[in-house]
Amino acid sequence: MTTPLVVPPAITTSASRADVLQAFDTLLQPARFKDYGPNGLQVEGRPEIRKIVSGVTASRALIEAAIAASADAIFVHHGLFWRGQSGCVTGWMKQRLALLLAHDINLVAYHLPLDAHPLLGNNAQLGLALGLNASGRFGEQELGWLGERAAGGGFADAFALAQHIEITLNRPVVQVSLARKAIKKIAWCTGGAQGYFEAAIAAGADAFITGEISEPQAHYAREMGVAYFACGHHATERYGAPAVAGHVATALGLAHEFIEIDNPA
Numbered sequence: 001m002t003t004p005l006v007v008p009p010a011i012t013t014s015a016s017r018a019d020v021l022q023a024f025d026t027l028l029q030p031a032r033f034k035d036y037g038p039n040g041l042q043v044e045g046r047p048e049i050r051k052i053v054s055g056v057t058a059s060r061a062l063i064e065a066a067i068a069a070s071a072d073a074i075f076v077h078h079g080l081f082w083r084g085q086s087g088c089v090t091g092w093m094k095q096r097l098a099l100l101l102a103h104d105i106n107l108v109a110y111h112l113p114l115d116a117h118p119l120l121g122n123n124a125q126l127g128l129a130l131g132l133n134a135s136g137r138f139g140e141q142e143l144g145w146l147g148e149r150a151a152g153g154g155f156a157d158a159f160a161l162a163q164h165i166e167i168t169l170n171r172p173v174v175q176v177s178l179a180r181k182a183i184k185k186i187a188w189c190t191g192g193a194q195g196y197f198e199a200a201i202a203a204g205a206d207a208f209i210t211g212e213i214s215e216p217q218a219h220y221a222r223e224m225g226v227a228y229f230a231c232g233h234h235a236t237e238r239y240g241a242p243a244v245a246g247h248v249a250t251a252l253g254l255a256h257e258f259i260e261i262d263n264p265a
């Protein structure tokens, strides 16, 4: 007597585009935010989704990598459409759209809702990567996070915190600080959040961690004695997209892959 061969059920199933979008909307609640571009489906592709590729930005390099990885949907933090664009499909926009449409791939983008999710968003995940405990929020739309070192004890000074960030993110940071004082209260906001620095100072932070710096913030840091760390827009926003897309993919039985396209900015 022969034993019938047991075929394990396929791990990957498929879900309708509508169900996938519903899952993202339920998790990220985009209606709660005033944003700079449309959240959710930005480019419609095929109606059934088996694999999601996540990334930071819907660049041509990411779209090409997603095509090579047989993605049905791309999930990003920075989509294609922003307020203030000309609206013309020329140059880089034509190239990216042409690739998406030719390969029938859905482009799904969530901007501020992806920064804000309390467990899976960019701020939550950056805090986790840096070993920071969040205890409060500050700033416009409460997108700034405030906390302290999870291990306790804070950091001896801004230089110790800078070293910790550089090792964790594996890149150099731009640091502005004069005071050799202990860092206890740490504020952070991923990406281009230099505009949140004054709110972080008002919230009582000893240090502010974000992606970018503009000219005025260097002076504010020196004059107010609050350390400023510009750690890269991309580098600080690498964590939310894979966390959210991975969560939804697992819930729906889909395949998921995060593709890192390095960006020094």
Ligand SMILES: [Zn+2]
Residues within 6 Å of the ligand: 077, 078, 190, 191, 192, 233, 237
């Ligand atoms: Zn960003």
